[in-house]
Amino acid sequence: MQLSFILVEPAVPENTGAAARAIKTMGFDNLRLVNPVDHLSLKAKMLAHGANEILENAQIFNSLEEALQDIDFSVATTAKKRIARSNYIQSSEILHFFDNKVDSIQKAAIVFGREESGLTNKEVRLCNIASSIHLANPYPSVNLAQSVMIYAYELSSLRLKLQTQQTQKVEKQKFRILENKVKTILEGTAVENREALYQLIFEKLGTLGKQDIHLLLSISEAIQKKYT
Secondary structure: OEEEEEEEOOOOHHHHHHHHHHHHHOOOOOEEEEOOOOOOOHHHHHHHOOOHHHHHOOEEEOOHHHHOOOOOEEEEEOOOOOOOOOOEEEHHHHHHHHHOOOOOOOEEEEEEOEOOOEOOHHHHHHOOEEEEOOOOOOOOOOOHHHHHHHHHHHHHHHHHHHOOOOOOHHHHOHHHHHHHHHHHHHOOOHHHHOHHHHHHHHHHHOOOOHHHHHHHHHHHHHHHHHOO
């Protein structure tokens, strides 16, 4: 599983540089930026401190939707619960959460919002599930770079584990295959016109473990064969 860290419209170059440093420190190297401000400036590179190549190789996108185009599973981070999502996982649970999905996902992403306002509800809905950091004192909250460090740290042991595993590419694509099959099954049904229910179905898919993904994939394939 390849893991990307996506920063949506970071406005402070120092935060982008510090985030790059956090990513590299924890053993990752894939940074994606949506409309960043001066991510290659001297201020950003000073805070990157040895992780300049992460900044230089960062992929730049015009929108989060574009940045997620090839991602199989994404997690939206948010400081507080939003109406856009009903299911949340804590940052401390993120390792177990991905460990249970590693055979079904090829490309995953952790998405971070703007320093001042975070992600919009629309952007949260673009992701499969939402996550937050449990704080003993909710104010002042951690800043962007600190949030990146917390998630990168939590997932660093998963990266080491993945280095010792060889999983077939088709296995890692099963979550996206399941999503596409469910979309096909729901096309033209009354469910497709009920936006809240439609979104809830795919949100619930995001909470499934490996065995559940395999089970529902088998069921959806049987349904498609019966009606095609």
